[in-house]
Amino acid sequence: MDRDTTPLTDNKAGGREVYNSGRYLTITGHRLPGSPDTINEANKTGFDRFYANLKAAKKKVSRPLNKKAKVAQSELSKLKKVTPESGLSDIQIQQMAGEKHGEKYVFARYSNLEESDKKKSETDLSFCCLLSPWCDSPTHLARMLKDYRKRPKTQEREDYLLRTAEKAFNERRYYYDPILKKLQPISSLITANDRLKISDTSGGRSQIQVNDNSLDDLTDATFRAILKRYENNPEFFVRHGKLVRVNQDEKGHSFIEEITEDSMRWISCRAADFIKVTPGGEICKVHPPTLMVKSLLALGGWDGIPHLTGLIQSPIIHLDGHITMVRGYDEVSEFYYDPGPALELPDIPEAPTKEEIQEAVSFLCEPFIDFPFYDDETSKGAELNCSSFCNVIACLLSVTCRNLINGPVPMLFVSKPTMGTGSSKIAEIISQISTGAPLNVFQQQKNDEEWRKSITTKISSGPPFVVIDNAEGKVHSQYLSALLTLSVWRDRILGQSKDAAFPHNSVWMVNGNNIRLGGDLPRRCYPCRLDAQEAQPWERDNFKHKDVIKWTVDNRGGLLASILTIVRGWIHAGCPGWNRPEGVKPLGGFEAWSNVVGGILSYAGFTGFLKNQQVMYQQIDSDSLQWDGFFEVWYEKFGEKSITVNELVKQLISEEEEYTAQRVFDGSNTTGIESYLLDTLPEMVTGIPLQKQAFKVKLGSALARCNGRVFPSGYMLTQDGEKKRAKKWKVVLKIRKEAQNEERRERGESRTCGIVEKTEAFQGIESQIKREEGSNETTIFS
DSSP states (O other), X not given: OEEOOOOOSOOEETXXXXXXXXXXXXXXXXXXXXXXXXXXXXXXXXXXXXXHHXXXXXXXXXXXXXXXXXXXXXXXXHHTTSOOTTOXXXXXXXHHHHHHHTHHHHHHHHSSOSTTOSSHHHHHHHHHHHHGGGOSSHHHHHHHHHHHSOSHHHHHOHHHHHHHHHHHHHTXXXXXXXXXXXXXXXXXXXXXXXXXXXXXOTTSOEEEEOXXXXXXXXXXXXXXXXXXXXXXXXXXXXXXXXXXXXXEOTTSOEEEEEOOHHHHHHHHHXXXXXEEEOTTSOEEEEOOOHHHHHHHHTOOSOTTSOBOOEEEOSOEEOTTSOEEOSSEEETTTTEEEOOOSSOOOOOOOSSOOHHHHHHHHHHXXXXXXXXXXXXXXXXESSOTTOHHHHHHHHHHHHHHTGGGOOSOOOEEEEEESSTTSSHHHHHHHHHHHHHSSOOOEEOOOSSHHHHHHHHHHHHTTOOSEEEEEEEOSEEOOHHHXXXXXXXXXXXXXXXXXXXXXXXXXXXXXXXXXXXXXXXXXXXXXXXXXXXXXXXXGGGOOOOSSTTHHHHHHHTHHHHHHHHHHHHHHHHHTTOOOOOOOTTOOOOTTOHHHHHHHXXXXXXXXXXXXXXXXXXXXXXXXXXXXXXHHHHHHHXXXXXXXXXXXXXXXXXXXXXXXXXXHHOOOBTTBOOSOOOOHHHHOOGGGOSSOTTSHHHHHHHHHHHHHHTTOBOTTSEEEEEEEEETTEEEEEEEEOSOOHHHHHHHHHHTOOOOOOOOOOOHHHHHHHHHHHHHHTOOOOOOOO
């Protein structure tokens, strides 16, 4: 084996081959006996003689080119200097052909190149047919055949190249659409012909002739004109199968709305001029045809229009540390960024130092410094170890960094003992920082049907942050519970007989005075407690920021810069995970949120994230507490005996009658009465007289929902066979918690109580007594 460095002008002829580039030599490692095991420098005389014989074999009399071949040669030379209209390079064309045809393309590209190979011309034609959809002309295809199928005939016969390329080009069934960036049937190719007139005007818009043309042609031409008009600055999007756009109200705040027939007509007018040619040849401008506009909305799919995940109104930071600060559509996250009016953002350090992180944390705490966050006496105020404060910062991070959280986000639950403590102001601060807009308020609804309708209306506009402000009593909705874990909300459109789907990326918050959570909401929320420990907290005046909302608005840019500095530092550090304190677990169903937000907070030094979660489960989950007390009395009365719902109702009615006979009124209290099931009946099954069949149905359904569930005191309801086709139920003590019960008795706590529905006889006695006392108040059994 010899090697040499002589420059080469010819490579192959007369059965000899020599290369200095573009080829690889594969060595198996298994040498023939007696063969050398070294690579030597070539003998100069020997190599010169070898190469001279190769060049001699290469020389032959050149045949003159005919006229057609000369034209082809001229076109080929020109095409090498022209960029194809598709915008694809030769490498991109080969990659696309390889992805589509696989081994078939590899065979056509590399096979049958030797002079001894048969079917060389057939392989050339096959190669051209595979590439033809992505090429703009036969000459373009011929050049690629010459460059990538190198053999004597393709290098010397320009007429052969053009003839082969023309045949493949004319037989193609698809072409590459540079706007849609995909292959389209050749039958859909729109050109300037007798059927449809399209031309560019000076304003960059297309001109489309509408008369004497099919609806399909008009729709396709208009759609292509729209894509061309908005290619570099998309203003409308596909959002879960619907065409939408980002609109603004009179104050410059953005929202998402579905594109209607009227808005599509306006979009079409901006993209193209529609004309009509009269029989006399006169050109008249006309409005977009109504049927064509409806056809555009009915297209479905809308290839080429970007997908919209949601609306975000704070700068978008990506996991590579890049920050999108220009208003418009972000292709990476698929969010539309609208910073709101007049946002001035300071410079964000590329790799924040420890001192810069600490400075950012300190400034981020400023707007919350005057609020009375309270976990207990050792954990309160705007301190990094206070769980209530850390959870508020977690809510703020959830809104501003929503694109980093690949999953649902739980609802922040803010509770306080009295009005004027500041929960609404906290919500307003979060809204002003994250969206630059006032609070987006959602009213508490009276029943599930109203919850469903209101949620659909609110979610349709894609708000980043929603607050259920000043809720009262018990917050309980199966639809709100479901929404918090869904990425897509589906519901019937009000007033129409069709369903709609809306992506859900909103972050939710609820606040109120000593409100409770029912159903599945407790495990889908994280708590914050405010307690000023004053009778009239609204009269406080010892604030560092007298008008904290105005201060927040004036410093929004700096607050957002602090958040972005912390998050960029976390990303630069490798996105470390959440450093969970002992006993604290990620929120079930929200693991992605717990890990991202918990990781950022841990990196910034916040140590109280979710530490108060178990306290919320024990104190705020009203349904669990009420059923726990009810099953405790059940166990005291029946032990592990199995009873039917009918037998349970008879016991309740018996207690009610005994209760009526023994009740001694002393203001609003009762004395001398032992524990009754009636006392602890959960309020979700009250509201119907005990004697009604509807009460039995309601109670039976409620018991079925509690089947197999272990409650805090260790009691569990379980089904135990049937009696005359009626289910039998029993309560068992699954887990004994003697220490917990003893501690509860020492604190003087009583069982959970509900509102009891009284019989007509008892109501008559009660009314008579109240009339004598001049009282109109409702009696609550406690």
